[in-house]
Amino acid sequence: MKYGTHVKTLAKTVSWRFFAGLDTFAVALFATHMAGGEAHVAVAAALGVVGMEAVTKMGWYYLHERAWEKLGKYFEAGGATTELAHV
Numbered sequence: 001m002k003y004g005t006h007v008k009t010l011a012k013t014v015s016w017r018f019f020a021g022l023d024t025f026a027v028a029l030f031a032t033h034m035a036g037g038e039a040h041v042a043v044a045a046a047l048g049v050v051g052m053e054a055v056t057k058m059g060w061y062y063l064h065e066r067a068w069e070k071l072g073k074y075f076e077a078g079g080a081t082t083e084l085a086h087v
Contacts, residue, residue, distance in 0.1 A: 009065040017058050025050045 028046035
């Protein structure tokens with residue numbers, strides 16, 4: 001496996017988590033503030049959720065990308081004879 005593909009996967013992982021983290025922050029902020037939390041408490045809670053979630057989801061996304069990379073090579077090598085190989 002080429003080193004460059006790992007770097008590309010890692011770059012995609014980090015860039016995706018940035019935007020996904022913004023979404024998670026907005027949802028967590030809305031949920032905690034709507035539940036009656038004060039604004040500064042809601043922001044702190046939302047930041048905590050984003051921080052914890054970013055670490056775990058980056059790991060899962062990276063593993064997901066690597067699995068798809070391997071699956072693509074399997075199909076390219078003729079390892080699949082089903083209709084899925086032509087998708």
